[in-house]
Amino acid sequence: MTVRNVVVKHLYRDSVQLMELSERLRGVKGVEDAAIVLGTNLNKRLLAERGMLTTEGEGAEEDDVIIAIKGEESAVEAAIANARNELEQSPTIEGVGVFSDLEDVLRSRDIALASISVAGKYVGEIAEELLKRGVNLFIFSDHVPLDVEVRLKKLGAERGLLVMGPEAGTSMLSGVGLGFYNEIRSGPVGIVGATGSGMQELSTLLDRAGVGVSHMIGVGGRDVRDEVGAIMTVKALKLLDEDGSTKVIGIVSKKPGTKALRAIEKFVERNVSKPVFACFLGAKVESRSIDYSSNISALALKLIAAIDSELASRRLAEIRLEAEKLSAMIRRVGTKSSGALMGFYAGGALASETLQIWRGLGIKVRSNLSGDQGRLEGENVVIDYGAEEYTEGRAHPIIDPTLRDERVVKELERGLAKAIVVDAFTGAGAPKDSLSQLAKRLSGVVEYLRETLTVVHVVGSERDPQSGQVRELERLPIVLASSNAIAAITAAAVGTGRIGELPVLADELIGGDASGRAVAEG
Amino acid sequence: MLRGKFKVLNIGLHLFAEVLREKGVEVVELEWRPKPELEEDIKRILDKLL
Numbered sequence: 001m002t003v004r005n006v007v008v009k010h011l012y013r014d015s016v017q018l019m020e021l022s023e024r025l026r027g028v029k030g031v032e033d034a035a036i037v038l039g040t041n042l043n044k045r046l047l048a049e050r051g052m053l054t055t056e057g058e059g060a061e062e063d064d065v066i067i068a069i070k071g072e073e074s075a076v077e078a079a080i081a082n083a084r085n086e087l088e089q090s091p092t093i094e095g096v097g098v099f100s101d102l103e104d105v106l107r108s109r110d111i112a113l114a115s116i117s118v119a120g121k122y123v124g125e126i127a128e129e130l131l132k133r134g135v136n137l138f139i140f141s142d143h144v145p146l147d148v149e150v151r152l153k154k155l156g157a158e159r160g161l162l163v164m165g166p167e168a169g170t171s172m173l174s175g176v177g178l179g180f181y182n183e184i185r186s187g188p189v190g191i192v193g194a195t196g197s198g199m200q201e202l203s204t205l206l207d208r209a210g211v212g213v214s215h216m217i218g219v220g221g222r223d224v225r226d227e228v229g230a231i232m233t234v235k236a237l238k239l240l241d242e243d244g245s246t247k248v249i250g251i252v253s254k255k256p257g258t259k260a261l262r263a264i265e266k267f268v269e270r271n272v273s274k275p276v277f278a279c280f281l282g283a284k285v286e287s288r289s290i291d292y293s294s295n296i297s298a299l300a301l302k303l304i305a306a307i308d309s310e311l312a313s314r315r316l317a318e319i320r321l322e323a324e325k326l327s328a329m330i331r332r333v334g335t336k337s338s339g340a341l342m343g344f345y346a347g348g349a350l351a352s353e354t355l356q357i358w359r360g361l362g363i364k365v366r367s368n369l370s371g372d373q374g375r376l377e378g379e380n381v382v383i384d385y386g387a388e389e390y391t392e393g394r395a396h397p398i399i400d401p402t403l404r405d406e407r408v409v410k411e412l413e414r415g416l417a418k419a420i421v422v423d424a425f426t427g428a429g430a431p432k433d434s435l436s437q438l439a440k441r442l443s444g445v446v447e448y449l450r451e452t453l454t455v456v457h458v459v460g461s462e463r464d465p466q467s468g469q470v471r472e473l474e475r476l477p478i479v480l481a482s483s484n485a486i487a488a489i490t491a492a493a494v495g496t497g498r499i500g501e502l503p504v505l506a507d508e509l510i511g512g513d514a515s516g517r518a519v520a521e522g
Numbered sequence: 523m524l525r526g527k528f529k530v531l532n533i534g535l536h537l538f539a540e541v542l543r544e545k546g547v548e549v550v551e552l553e554w555r556p557k558p559e560l561e562e563d564i565k566r567i568l569d570k571l572l
Binding site for chain 1: 529541545547551
């Protein structure tokens with residue numbers, strides 16, 4: 001068994017291409033493990049943990065690619081040659097409609113929007129060029145310096161252009177989905193989100209209830225920080241208020257800065273005529289012009305009620321029924337008498353929602369979302385695997401959930417958790433076999449699933465191509481929850497020994513949040 | 523953009539362009555590469571001189 005690293009210097013390839021190449025090489029006979037990754041500190045650490053890092057690889061820099069192969073001597077050599085060959089080929093994409101010059105591609109092409117997903121440090125220059133030429137932007141990239149974001153958004157605002165992101169995971173304009181998104185029916189609800197997974201959750205909950213979405217405008221997680229001042233949230237609200245097909249507006253976001261929140265409230269009060277409902281995860285808010293919910297499921301219900309109150313009542317009844325069934329089933333099967341509550345997430349807003357729900361119920365939880373450091377093991381914990389420390393030089397966990405999934409398996413084997421909550425995504429951007437992959441990993445530890453309550457919430461629409469794969473999850477001894485809030489409440493009820501009260505808790509937190517006051521800060 | 527069809531320029535993850543194409547959206551791609559370091563140094567020197 002040999003491990004070899006070869007470093008290809010200054011090679012720019014996107015993390016998804018590298019991920020796909022790694023997968024292909026792993027399938028080669030004689031290769032035990034293969035990882036073609038950018039030489040970031042995170043990736044080097046992960047390689048070392050897997051016993052895949054040599055001194056060569058150690059010396060790689062962020063802009064280099066490490067080819068790390070483990071296996072039989074001859075197979076390793078062949079795989080390395082194979083990888084080098086693939087990597088050094090250029091261009092990497094072929095076909096009609098591919099350009100290498102910005103001038104060229106913009107010339108008389110009437111391009112309304114550019115979708116940018118290059119490495120963060122390069123975003124500034126490209127984005128500024130495009131804004132100067134009147135092109136709206138969707139910026140998926142993260143690791144973009146905050147001051148660059150501020151500059152781009154101010155420039156965009158000056159020119160009447162939309163700058164969605166950086167870190168915008170999702171948008172959907174006139175039915176055109178950008179980044180990650182699900183098959184959502186068209187309808188009267190307009191959504192603004194400073195979160196990708198939050199909008200995916202909201203839109204799929206609405207869709208499942210039969211309510212459609214006009215547009216989803218993702219402004220990026222940092223738009224609601226005071227430094228950015230909610231510039232694009234306000235612009236998006238203006239667009240939706242002016243849009244004929246939008247009847248009600250929903251805002252979903254992580255905790256905003258005080259100034260940013262005030263900017264949003266003031267704008268809505270003075271300039272928005274349509275009803276506005278919002279969920280600012282982790283924030284205590286009061287406002288005359290905006291109706292607040294403390295979680296995304298409650299927000300969905302309010303939006304549904306604004307369109308069709310009958311439908312909302314039916315949906316609430318369904319939620320109660322689901323809670324009753326879960327409660328009965330879990331009491332019948334039984335759970336451990338002690339253990340921690342753990343949430344491992346690909347979607348940041350969902351991690352945030354769970355954290356808030358658990359803390360609101362008096363549970364002490366540590367999380368990388370609160371800046372808690374360290375491995376955070378053996379105690380109540382919520383981890384967002386989309387946070388910067390887990391994505392350096394790697395694809396987003398919705399595209400590549402490896403790190404998250406491995407942690408779930410590890411915790412199941414370790415047995416310190418009483419309940420584990422997990423999100424799973426279908427739709428565009430998620431792997432074509434996303435649910436099958438998860439089902440496969442979990443079935444590898446099926447005996448542990450019988451000991452630790454594992455709750456999975458699938459964020460997706462029935463019309464997503466992967467939706468049929470949910471059957472593979474249904475065959476496992478896990479709980480499938482229809483929303484993240486329900487998943488979180490279920491785990492909390494189990495954790496606090498209140499499983500019999502699950503229906504009441506669900507009703508209170510999702511249905512009964514009539515005043516819109518948020519639960520305690522997360 | 524909120525009023526109907528529009529053209530998209532994709533820069534970065536090829537995956538996103540593919541997804542858009544599958545949905546019948548008109549997409550063009552820019553095969554973008556960061557400028558090689560050497561070029562930047564020379565450019566800077568030239569900018570100073572000229």
